[in-house]
Amino acid sequence: MTDVPRPAGGAVAGLRAMALATHLGPTVAVTTVATLLAVGTGMSVGRVVLVCTAVLAGQASIGWSNDWLDADRDRAVARADKPVVQGTVGPAVLRSAALGAAAVAVVLSLLLGVVPGLLLLVLVASGWAYNAGLKRTSASVVPYVTGFGALPAGVVAAAPGTPVAPWWLVTAGGALGAAAHLANVAPDLEDDLATGIRGLPHRLGARTSALTAALLLGAASLVLVLGPEGPPTVAGWAGLVVAVPAVVVAALAGSARWRRLAFPAVMLLTVVDVVLLLLGGAAVG
Numbered sequence: 001m002t003d004v005p006r007p008a009g010g011a012v013a014g015l016r017a018m019a020l021a022t023h024l025g026p027t028v029a030v031t032t033v034a035t036l037l038a039v040g041t042g043m044s045v046g047r048v049v050l051v052c053t054a055v056l057a058g059q060a061s062i063g064w065s066n067d068w069l070d071a072d073r074d075r076a077v078a079r080a081d082k083p084v085v086q087g088t089v090g091p092a093v094l095r096s097a098a099l100g101a102a103a104v105a106v107v108l109s110l111l112l113g114v115v116p117g118l119l120l121l122v123l124v125a126s127g128w129a130y131n132a133g134l135k136r137t138s139a140s141v142v143p144y145v146t147g148f149g150a151l152p153a154g155v156v157a158a159a160p161g162t163p164v165a166p167w168w169l170v171t172a173g174g175a176l177g178a179a180a181h182l183a184n185v186a187p188d189l190e191d192d193l194a195t196g197i198r199g200l201p202h203r204l205g206a207r208t209s210a211l212t213a214a215l216l217l218g219a220a221s222l223v224l225v226l227g228p229e230g231p232p233t234v235a236g237w238a239g240l241v242v243a244v245p246a247v248v249v250a251a252l253a254g255s256a257r258w259r260r261l262a263f264p265a266v267m268l269l270t271v272v273d274v275v276l277l278l279l280g281g282a283a284v285g
Helices: 010-021 024-040 045-069 071-076 091-111 114-132 142-157 167-194 200-204 206-226 234-254 259-279
Strands: none
Touching: 010 045, 010 091, 024 045, 024 142, 024 259, 045 071, 045 091, 045 114, 045 142, 091 114, 114 142, 142 167, 167 200, 167 206, 167 234, 167 259, 200 206, 206 234, 206 259, 234 259
C-alpha cells in the first residue's frame, strides 16, 4: 500500500482531510453522547473533560484505522467521499495517526480509573476489531453491541464511587449500536460485496437489515423511556415521539433512495434521546 501525492492546499486542507477521515459525524455524535452522560452523573468538570477527550481520541483512532486499513478497497470502488481516495491524505499518515490516537485513548481512559478506563477501551478495541476483519464476518454486529453497551457503563463508572450503570442504559446502548451498524452499512452494500465484505447486513440483505435496524431503534427508545424507575416523564414521551420518524427512515433504508439518511437518523436520535433522558431527570448512575 503506497501513499499518493497530496494535492496543493496546504495545512488547512490536510487538517480538514484528517478531520473527515475520523468519520466526523459518528465521532462527534459518540463523543457528544459520552460527554452528556458524564455531565448527567454529576462528576466534576475536570472529569467530564477527561471523559470527552478520552472518547474523542478513541473514536478518532477508530476512524483513522478504518480509512487506513480500507484504503485499497476504497480506491478500488472509487469512494470519492474518502480523503485517502481524493489524495488529500495517505495511508501511512492515517496509520500513524490511528496508532497515536489509540495510545492517547488508553492513557486518558485509564486516568479515569481501572474499571471505567477498561470499559471505555472496550469501545476502542471493538472498533479496531471490526476494522481489522470482523466486518467481513457474520459477527460484524458484535463489536457494535459490545462497544456501545460498554460506553455508557464506562462513563457512569467514571463518576465518584464507581457506580454501576443501570441495566436499561447498557441495554439501550447495545441496541442502538446494532441499529447503527445495520444503518451505517446500508449505503455501501454493493461496494462492500464487490470487494469481498460479507458482514451480517450483507447476509441479511438490504430490506431485512433495514427492518431489523428499525425494530432495534424503536426497542432502544422504549427501553430508555420505560426502563428508569417511576412513571415515564414528559421528556420521555417526547423522546418516543421524536423516535418515530427516525424509526421510519431506518425501515426505509432497504430502498436506495433512503439508505444514506438512515445512519444520520440513528445518530441524531441517539443524541436527542440522551438529552431528553437527562432533562427528564433519570438517574444514570
